[in-house]
Amino acid sequence: MERILTKDEIAELLSAVQEGEIELEALGDDEFVAPERGGEATRLDLLRLQDSGRWRFQNLDIILDAFARNYGMSLTNRLQSSVMVKRNDMETREFETFLSDLPKNGLIGIVRLDPLKSGGLLIFDDQLSYSLLELLLGGTSRGKFTIFQRPMTAIEVNVIKGIIAAACPDLKKAFAPLETLESALVKVENNPRLVTIVPPDAAMLITRFTVTVDNLQGRLTLAIPHASLDPLREKLKEGVLGGGGRRETLWSRRLQEEVCNTEVTLAAALGKVSLRVRDILDFQVGDIIDLGCEPSAPLSLVVEDRAKFLALPGVKNGKKAVRIIGET
Incomplete structure (x- = not known):
């Protein structure tokens, strides 16, 4: 059994190596073991947004599902056709990156969400925009529509603007248990470079929905800045789950009204x-x-x-x- 060096012996050995008194023997070719090559290095920037905040807002999916149901009914009444709006996925992305990945030839509706810190975005992809345009102009949802590879004209945008504006009351209704919103459509753009509601590195909560009208299908995207949703985090925990500080929901108010009208002896x-x-x-x-x-x-x-x-x-x-x- 080899003797274990003491602390003082190790210190003397290291000192001798540093001063060159002891030469290190090179390993032979048969003794050299190449390190295993791992995957590519990934850059970690602690000052920029990371994906860890994807599920920061507890129970917000309940609010967004309510918006999807309400908006589906609004579109059904407006188009006189059965419309289903279904929430797909949620993620957190930087505003600049999100804008750069938007589909071309779509429409971007900028909506006001008072009293929240910043407004939000409602994005219709080109498939949804041109399909709704055909329906509003008298087309049938059972046919195949032509999706033009060009931005919409000003006249076409004005026709679709009412459909985008119809989502604002449904956003207000969905957020009613948490906050009384004053939501309205500010303007509609088809160029992402003209949309600047927050700084480029601001975090955005991105929610994607699928809009289905008979055999037609398109994508709707709702983007809200994290800075606007941060003040609602505690209300989301309490108000939706029914904690001590919860606000009355529409269901509880109706139940209270019915109980007050009940006849008793x-x-x-x-x-x-x-x-x-x-x-x-x-x-x-x-x-x-x-x-x-x-x-x-x-x-x-x-x-x-x-x-x-x-x-x-x-x-x-x-x-x-x-x-x-x-x-x-």
Whole structure:
């Protein structure tokens, strides 16, 4: 067994090597082992956006699914054809990179999302844009449309603008449980270089939807800056899941309205006494039943067989009435 060098011996050996007193022996060809070649190095920039923030906003998919349902119904009513809008995927990308990858000849709607920090983008790809244009001009969804390899003209953009603007009320409705948005279409562009709503390196949450009209299909993309969604992160955790600080949803408000309109039975009880059946069978006209309470004692106001209030008897407009004086 070889002897293990001490700490002082190791220090002296290293010093001798550095000063050149000991020459290092080169390894033989048979002793040399080449390191295994790994994959290509990947650049990691800690100052720029990384994909780790892809699922930062918990439960936001519930809000976006609600937007897809609402927008599908809006398009169905507008086009008089069955339209289905389905959410596909969500990812986080830098604004500059996202714009550079947008499909050509599509339409970019810039929408206002007050009081959020920045607005958002609604992008229709060329397939969806030209298909909707044909439908609005009287075409049928059962035929095949020609997708021109050119940007839309100003007249064509004005025809589609109403379809893009119809998404703004549905965005407001979907975000209602979290924030009261004032959403409106600002303008429509077909050149990504003219769209600058945030700095180039800003993080954007990208959500893609598939829009299907009979046998026609296109892609809709919703892009919202992370800076706009950051203030809603805590509300997303509480409001959607039903935490302590949640806001009333449309369903809860309707349920409350229906409960308030429900009819119940209200009775004023003079008193209550327990008797045997034998005694009840012997009752005669004129018998007096002791209720066990003073004549001036308040009545018990019973709601659906449950005592709720205390009341005093009286008369109003020639009819017997009670005045509530407290709770039981």
